[in-house]
Amino acid sequence: MQISDNFDSGNIRVIDATSPDNIQLEIKHDNQSEFFQWFHFKLQADISADNEAVEHVIHLNNAGKAAYVEGWEDYQAVASYDRDHWFRVPTSYDGEKLTITLTPEYDSVYFAYFSPYSYERHQDLLHSAQLQLDCRLQVLGQTLDGRDMSLLKIGEEGEGKRVIWLTARQHPGETMAEWFIEGFIDRLLDEDDGVARALLNKAVFYIVPNMNPDGSVRGHLRTNAVGANLNREWLTPTMERSPEVFLVREKMLETGVDMFLDIHGDEALPVNFVAGCEGVVAYDERHKALEDKFKEILVAITPEFQDERGYDKDEPGKANPTVGTNWVGNQFKCLAYTVEMPFKDNDLLPDYSVGWSDTRSSLLGRDFLTGIYHMVDELR
Ligand SMILES: [Zn+2]
Numbered sequence: 001m002q003i004s005d006n007f008d009s010g011n012i013r014v015i016d017a018t019s020p021d022n023i024q025l026e027i028k029h030d031n032q033s034e035f036f037q038w039f040h041f042k043l044q045a046d047i048s049a050d051n052e053a054v055e056h057v058i059h060l061n062n063a064g065k066a067a068y069v070e071g072w073e074d075y076q077a078v079a080s081y082d083r084d085h086w087f088r089v090p091t092s093y094d095g096e097k098l099t100i101t102l103t104p105e106y107d108s109v110y111f112a113y114f115s116p117y118s119y120e121r122h123q124d125l126l127h128s129a130q131l132q133l134d135c136r137l138q139v140l141g142q143t144l145d146g147r148d149m150s151l152l153k154i155g156e157e158g159e160g161k162r163v164i165w166l167t168a169r170q171h172p173g174e175t176m177a178e179w180f181i182e183g184f185i186d187r188l189l190d191e192d193d194g195v196a197r198a199l200l201n202k203a204v205f206y207i208v209p210n211m212n213p214d215g216s217v218r219g220h221l222r223t224n225a226v227g228a229n230l231n232r233e234w235l236t237p238t239m240e241r242s243p244e245v246f247l248v249r250e251k252m253l254e255t256g257v258d259m260f261l262d263i264h265g266d267e268a269l270p271v272n273f274v275a276g277c278e279g280v281v282a283y284d285e286r287h288k289a290l291e292d293k294f295k296e297i298l299v300a301i302t303p304e305f306q307d308e309r310g311y312d313k314d315e316p317g318k319a320n321p322t323v324g325t326n327w328v329g330n331q332f333k334c335l336a337y338t339v340e341m342p343f344k345d346n347d348l349l350p351d352y353s354v355g356w357s358d359t360r361s362s363l364l365g366r367d368f369l370t371g372i373y374h375m376v377d378e379l380r
Helices: 119-129 176-188 194-202 213-218 243-255 285-301 324-331 358-378
Strands: 002-004 013-016 023-026 040-044 056-060 077-080 087-089 091-093 098-102 108-112 135-142 148-154 162-168 203-208 259-266 273-275 335-342
Touching: 077 098, 087 098, 119 135, 119 148, 119 176, 119 213, 135 243, 148 176, 148 243, 162 176, 162 243, 162 358, 176 194, 176 203, 176 259, 176 335, 176 358, 194 203, 194 358, 203 243, 243 324, 259 324, 259 358, 273 285, 285 335, 285 358, 324 335, 335 358
Parallel strands: 023 056, 162 203, 162 259, 259 335
Antiparallel strands: 002 040, 013 023, 040 108, 056 098, 077 087, 077 108, 091 098, 135 148, 148 203, 273 335
């Protein structure tokens, strides 16, 4: 038996992997940070002498000290034999350890917190997009590990055209965010899609599919190469600590923003929801009307979205100004939403085989395009 995390977004430390019925592992912290929860590793399975399948019991010993322990309640880990289809595997949590049990059907199996979105796939997404007539691939600058901060501009600016920004994966372990973006971009670039064509007549899109490529490759949950939580850096970002936010913010100040969606995953809540910027100084009746309408439309479009459960609302003036959605919503006085998808499942429409998944995230991204189509005229 062998366990490895020596690959893109790998994260595990082996404590003891001598006996398949008691494999002891730990999740590594984000670099220079206390946060941890994302795991991703490969198991070369033990096969018995008579070639019988062997049950493997894997304990993540430090799960009880992870960033969001509520995330382990009713959570099932994902596994894959072909690194394409990820299925849920029996998982339990005793308040201390997370225990995954699987009798592998093949020699090698990957496990992860959620379906990974690799750096190579990220590059494929950017470079296939740039082939489309309406799309430009821009590099805003470099991260601390020397990766590109890549931006897709889709559509053309023009008189009266709305400027719509999407960012994803400020928190790199929230891979569903980039799956969402992939679906969104696929649809927006589809010349046969009337909604996309109508939208591009009225708006130009700036999309950052991965706000935190360093954290993604390093296998982090929440921070960049030096332990900065990018979604707490929007008020005073610096090139030394948070170039990712600094560069995107500069570009936003140049283009202006009429609507902002910042795509995330939530460890605990088993539903899709949005969180607005109701606590910022600039928040007013128009803000609220736009928020309410957008939520209403999303509820009407898809049963994967709901507005009953979500985060507690901020009191007026009490919003944390370092959060991306709050900074953008206040600065540009525009509709600004944090979009949250579950790591677990949408319990209103559960799928016991895959849970909330890469495919469902992409489909939700496509549906959000319809939501924006219904809002676009009112965004300014
Ligand atoms: Zn997040």
